[in-house]
Amino acid sequence: MNGAQDLGGQMGFGPIAPEKDEPLFHADWEKRALGLTIAAGAMGHWNIDESRHTRESLHPADYYSSTYYEIWIKGLEALLQRHGFISAQELNEGHALDKGVKPKRVLKAENVAGALAKGGPCDRPVGAKPRFKAGDRVKTRNFNPQTHTRLPRYARGKTGRIEAVRDGFVFPDTNAHGKGENPQYVYTVVFTGPEIWGDEADATLTVSIDAWESYLEPA
Amino acid sequence: MAARVRALETILTQKGLIDPLAIDAIVETYETKVGPRNGASVVAKAWVDSEYADWLKRDATAAIAYLSYTGRQGEHMQAVFNTPDTHNLVVCTLCSCYPWSVLGLPPVWYKSPPYRSRAVIDPRGVLAEFGLTLPATTNIRVWDSTAELRYLVVPLRPAGTEGFTEDQLAALVTRDSMIGTGLPLATEAV
Numbered sequence: 001m002n003g004a005q006d007l008g009g010q011m012g013f014g015p016i017a018p019e020k021d022e023p024l025f026h027a028d029w030e031k032r033a034l035g036l037t038i039a040a041g042a043m044g045h046w047n048i049d050e051s052r053h054t055r056e057s058l059h060p061a062d063y064y065s066s067t068y069y070e071i072w073i074k075g076l077e078a079l080l081q082r083h084g085f086i087s088a089q090e091l092n093e094g095h096a097l098d099k100g101v102k103p104k105r106v107l108k109a110e111n112v113a114g115a116l117a118k119g120g121p122c123d124r125p126v127g128a129k130p131r132f133k134a135g136d137r138v139k140t141r142n143f144n145p146q147t148h149t150r151l152p153r154y155a156r157g158k159t160g161r162i163e164a165v166r167d168g169f170v171f172p173d174t175n176a177h178g179k180g181e182n183p184q185y186v187y188t189v190v191f192t193g194p195e196i197w198g199d200e201a202d203a204t205l206t207v208s209i210d211a212w213e214s215y216l217e218p219a
Numbered sequence: 220m221a222a223r224v225r226a227l228e229t230i231l232t233q234k235g236l237i238d239p240l241a242i243d244a245i246v247e248t249y250e251t252k253v254g255p256r257n258g259a260s261v262v263a264k265a266w267v268d269s270e271y272a273d274w275l276k277r278d279a280t281a282a283i284a285y286l287s288y289t290g291r292q293g294e295h296m297q298a299v300f301n302t303p304d305t306h307n308l309v310v311c312t313l314c315s316c317y318p319w320s321v322l323g324l325p326p327v328w329y330k331s332p333p334y335r336s337r338a339v340i341d342p343r344g345v346l347a348e349f350g351l352t353l354p355a356t357t358n359i360r361v362w363d364s365t366a367e368l369r370y371l372v373v374p375l376r377p378a379g380t381e382g383f384t385e386d387q388l389a390a391l392v393t394r395d396s397m398i399g400t401g402l403p404l405a406t407e408a409v
Binding site for chain 1: 220221223224225226227228229230231233234235236237238240241242243244245246248249250253254289290291292293294295312313314315320323324326327328330331332333334335336337338339340342343345348349355356357358359360361362363364365366367368395400
């Protein structure tokens with residue numbers, strides 16, 4: 001979706017202002033926000049693509065005025081409600097009112113180290129051979145789905161070169177919406193600065209994205 | 220927000236959906252075990268061991284796992300090597316994708332709109348804000364982490380470090396130099 005999250009090339013956000021000796025967390029609630037997001041995700045009722053889509057579905061004014069952990073918490077509240085674990089009334093009152101859905105599993109403290117060290121690989125075998133090979137010229141599709149996609153707007157309808165053929169990966173555009181993993185090959189596609197930003201662009205710049213096969217057509 | 224998060228944790232705990240001690244364990248992992256020193260040791264090893272550097276280029280996930288750095292947001296790693304001609308810069312314009320297993324949790328600026336919007340269109344302006352001005356002839360390659368590959372920049376080994384041990388070299392490797400918004404420390408800084 002063309003949401004607030006799709007930031008590449010937007011202007012007006014001001015300086016980056018890196019913080020000197022930045023602490024890992026800026027408040028104790030941020031620690032809990034991190035842990036709650038990971039622990040609730042470990043119940044196994046949604047995937048990372050649905051999580052991302054939930055966050056990018058925040059109203060743009062809300063997205064841009066929230067810190068990243070605030071975005072996580074707002075997204076987590078939405079996911080927990082959508083999947084029947086909690087209600088808006090419970091969030092208002094700050095305590096549990098009824099049982100809600102039973103989770104597939106609960107992450108226990110003793111299993112945290114193992115779960116984090118294992119992660120959640122999302123490479124998958126793909127039956128067919130890759131359609132493209134390194135060196136091929138490709139054009140990205142121009143589409144504007146209202147649903148989740150990982151093809152940023154700035155890289156749509158652009159011509160680039162396949163630099164690397166990666167593994168097959170879960171396709172986020174369907175996986176985010178409960179429509180299956182439908183793995184596809186992923187390619188690293190390189191564009192020149194002028195191809196993306198026009199003739200005035202820095203000629204020393206190249207930008208790459210990692211694109212699923214169906215984002216691409218031969219050029 | 221503190222009250223809102225506390226309320227959410229209370230509800231989830233009352234319903235048995237989360238174990239609060241698991242939250243503590245997750246936080247402790249990223250406070251004490253998983254951070255940019257992991258990545259620094261990968262870079263230092265690549266600087267002293269050309270076979271390791273080749274492996275890291277070919278199969279970064281395996282080469283990094285060899286040093287016991289694995290897991291969440293590091294499942295599919297790529298190492299990108301700076302050269303005298305080309306400087307690499309990593310961003311996630313669409314969210315906050317970052318190689319947690321080697322760099323830990325991302326800093327606020329990495330997740331925020333100014334960096335995410337400008338890194339792909341004005342990387343030299345971005346680098347200048349970090350105090351890094353590259354020669355006008357240096358190629359800049361920006362890697363937008365739009366899929367599940369996570370990128371670790373391997374900066375150039377600083378001059379004057381012949382004979383340094385891996386530990387001494389790792390001390391020169393800053394977090395920002397592994398994102399591409401900085402360079403390793405000069406040897407006189409240590």
